[in-house]
Amino acid sequence: MEYKNLKIILTAVTMLMLSSSAVYAFVANAPAVANIDPALNALVEQAKQNNPLISAAQQRVKKAEAELSEAKANMGPKAGVAAGALWQKDAVSVTLPMVGSIPLISKNVYGTAVGFIQTIYAGGSLYAMQQASELALDAAKAEGSRVEQSVVNAVRTAYFNRRRAEEKEKVALEAVTLTKDHLGRAEKLFKSGVIAKSDVLRTKVAVAQSEMDHIKAANAVQITLSALERAVGAPIDPAKLENDKVRRVVKTLRNIRPQHDYIAEAYENRAELKMYDLLSRQAGKVARAAQGQQLPQIVGVGMYTNVDDTFFPSGKEEWRLGLAAYWTIFDSGRISAKTRQAKAQASELLYKLDDMKNVIKMEVTQAELNLRSAEARLIVAERRETEAKEDYRISVKRYEAGVGTNLDMLDARLALTSSRTELVDALYDIDIAWSDLVFAVGH
Numbered sequence: 001m002e003y004k005n006l007k008i009i010l011t012a013v014t015m016l017m018l019s020s021s022a023v024y025a026f027v028a029n030a031p032a033v034a035n036i037d038p039a040l041n042a043l044v045e046q047a048k049q050n051n052p053l054i055s056a057a058q059q060r061v062k063k064a065e066a067e068l069s070e071a072k073a074n075m076g077p078k079a080g081v082a083a084g085a086l087w088q089k090d091a092v093s094v095t096l097p098m099v100g101s102i103p104l105i106s107k108n109v110y111g112t113a114v115g116f117i118q119t120i121y122a123g124g125s126l127y128a129m130q131q132a133s134e135l136a137l138d139a140a141k142a143e144g145s146r147v148e149q150s151v152v153n154a155v156r157t158a159y160f161n162r163r164r165a166e167e168k169e170k171v172a173l174e175a176v177t178l179t180k181d182h183l184g185r186a187e188k189l190f191k192s193g194v195i196a197k198s199d200v201l202r203t204k205v206a207v208a209q210s211e212m213d214h215i216k217a218a219n220a221v222q223i224t225l226s227a228l229e230r231a232v233g234a235p236i237d238p239a240k241l242e243n244d245k246v247r248r249v250v251k252t253l254r255n256i257r258p259q260h261d262y263i264a265e266a267y268e269n270r271a272e273l274k275m276y277d278l279l280s281r282q283a284g285k286v287a288r289a290a291q292g293q294q295l296p297q298i299v300g301v302g303m304y305t306n307v308d309d310t311f312f313p314s315g316k317e318e319w320r321l322g323l324a325a326y327w328t329i330f331d332s333g334r335i336s337a338k339t340r341q342a343k344a345q346a347s348e349l350l351y352k353l354d355d356m357k358n359v360i361k362m363e364v365t366q367a368e369l370n371l372r373s374a375e376a377r378l379i380v381a382e383r384r385e386t387e388a389k390e391d392y393r394i395s396v397k398r399y400e401a402g403v404g405t406n407l408d409m410l411d412a413r414l415a416l417t418s419s420r421t422e423l424v425d426a427l428y429d430i431d432i433a434w435s436d437l438v439f440a441v442g443h
């Protein structure tokens with residue numbers, strides 16, 4: 001008996017050492033963004049093509065590109081053509097004394113023109129609007145990048161929850177098998193007159209409960225498929241998600257750099273900070289554009305025209321060039337109000353930028369702590385599962401020998417099932433916490 005106890009202790013210590021060495025690898029290396037699961041990689045690529053949130057973000061980028069093209073077009077010349085004709089019953093003439101009749105307007109009059117207009121000076125408002133549109137485009141691209149990161153994180157989380165549900169279903173199925181095995185032992189002992197009928201009935205109740213738990217676990221697997229399909233944005237063939245490989249600790253632990261400033265890295269990478277900064281600068285350019293409208297506006301005009309009683313060309317065509325300037329002296333405060341609006345928006349975005357830094361700090365800290373906590377729980381969960389498995393084995397031997405009680409058997413089985421469930425949770429909590437940390441840092 002002492003030898004068996006020594007063996008149990010050595011097994012537990014060995015597991016702890018193996019887990020500790022795995023933890024050292026977990027702490028010593030740089031975090032990896034790439035996924036090690038080919039099925040997950042395929043789902044991520046599928047989501048990038050099908051998720052409606054990503055598609056919507058891409059359309060916002062296209063809208064910003066069109067707005068930039070419009071802003072550039074406003075700085076260029078505008079050209080056009082015009083044509084007109086006047087048909088009347090009689091020509092218009094005037095009769096003067098001693099001169100006679102002088103025709104003023106012919107019976108038919110035709111007019112044609114080709115011209116252009118070019119803004120020469122607009123107080124810098126057009127250029128400021130072009131710069132604002134460029135900043136808005138960069139902000140839309142930054143937003144699109146973050147949306148894609150959020151979708152990828154959602155896919156990873158949904159995928160890991162799917163795997164978690166599958167593993168828990170296996171645990172529930174094992175619990176059904178263990179409970180039925182115990183029922184078989186109890187019925188044999190009852191027939192032999194060793195135990196009372198109540199032990200058999202209580203065991204049957206335990207079998208029914210374990211079967212209900214398995215049904216719930218199987219239902220949870222189906223629910224997670226719906227969540228995964230929503231994250232991906234397309235139907236998923238469940239057969240492509242089948243994975244009967246046993247999870248190992250060394251494959252589950254994620255890498256995290258010791259004493260690394262993840263918050264500073266997040267400040268550098270997070271697209272929200274770039275987006276708020278760009279939008280604030282854009283609002284400043286809009287304010288500058290509004291101020292430019294208060295300055296003189298100068299435009300140049302050129303026309304090639306013909307007005308005659310015959311249709312163009314008639315030999316009487318001529319060029320006309322013009323220059324016009326106008327200055328709005330009073331507009332009831334409209335431009336001033338628009339300028340204040342843009343400046344207030346720029347200040348608002350800067351305040352949001354400061355708040356977003358606090359949000360990022362909280363998200364990174366929470367994700368890092370969750371990752372370390374899940375890793376620590378994994379060590380305990382593995383040790384507990386090993387001990388619960390040995391306790392159950394001993395309980396079976398004691399029950400078969402007639403020195404253990406039915407209650408001891410049921411408690412040992414429950415403890416083993418619970419330890420396996422907690423081990424699964426710890427494993428996939430590490431995966432999800434890793435994904436959250438990668439997302440919080442801005443990858």
